[in-house]
Amino acid sequence: MRINLASIFVDDQAKALDFYTNTLGFEKKTEIPLGDFSWLTVVSPEARDGVELVLEPANHPAVKTFRDALVADGIPFTSFSVADVQIEFERLAKLGVVFTQQPTAMGPVTTAVFDDTCGNLIQIAAMAQNPGA
Amino acid sequence: MARLLTGKCSLAFNGGVDSLLKALADPTRAAILDELVDRDGQTLFEICARLANKHGITPTRQAVSQHLAVLEGVGLLRSERAGRYKFHFIDTSPLQEISRRWPQQTPESSSERTKP
Numbered sequence: 001m002r003i004n005l006a007s008i009f010v011d012d013q014a015k016a017l018d019f020y021t022n023t024l025g026f027e028k029k030t031e032i033p034l035g036d037f038s039w040l041t042v043v044s045p046e047a048r049d050g051v052e053l054v055l056e057p058a059n060h061p062a063v064k065t066f067r068d069a070l071v072a073d074g075i076p077f078t079s080f081s082v083a084d085v086q087i088e089f090e091r092l093a094k095l096g097v098v099f100t101q102q103p104t105a106m107g108p109v110t111t112a113v114f115d116d117t118c119g120n121l122i123q124i125a126a127m128a129q130n131p132g133a
Numbered sequence: 134m135a136r137l138l139t140g141k142c143s144l145a146f147n148g149g150v151d152s153l154l155k156a157l158a159d160p161t162r163a164a165i166l167d168e169l170v171d172r173d174g175q176t177l178f179e180i181c182a183r184l185a186n187k188h189g190i191t192p193t194r195q196a197v198s199q200h201l202a203v204l205e206g207v208g209l210l211r212s213e214r215a216g217r218y219k220f221h222f223i224d225t226s227p228l229q230e231i232s233r234r235w236p237q238q239t240p241e242s243s244s245e246r247t248k249p
Contacts, residue, residue, distance in 0.1 A: 072217060073194070074177055101176060113178065113179070
């Protein structure tokens, strides 16, 4: 058994595809129209055969309450790995991405949290470089 | 009637400083204020992450919310909603109550006291 998909609820699939590809830099992997919605996934260009992120419609009535509560408390829905949080923060901020937490060293890991414009907060994280390595 | 009101006033004032000191006399709440001095305007998530990673304090999110409520109750913290997010800010103005009640001794006032 292995994990090949991770899902995230998005308000609007077309808007989400735009943000996750053009702003974040992921690539569309699959788009299969299924009635009102699509089976829509993106992957990182750094791992095209890696885990696919499913951009899942947020149309279930419970989703809004759940996500509003998470967002109000600043809790990210998921986390992506980056090489350097500060560099990524500056790149995304220039593109107009809103951060609820600026880059912060949290022990061995540096994190930041941004709004994905599709109803979620997302954390980016990088392990601190080992100066001896 | 006037005496009654004065009495109430003085009780309220003592209660205020007492609650302020009680609010401060907790290592988790003190750490929360330290972190807000480091960067003001944090989400609950960031406060929890900083407590865990920088102070080794890992209370539940509900417990941290209660600590924030205590700090907010004595005016040391205020929370603001900005769109869908809620940020927490430190407010040190109530600490003036402490120095008002126990003012710093000036050289003049100490020498006055040592006069025979």
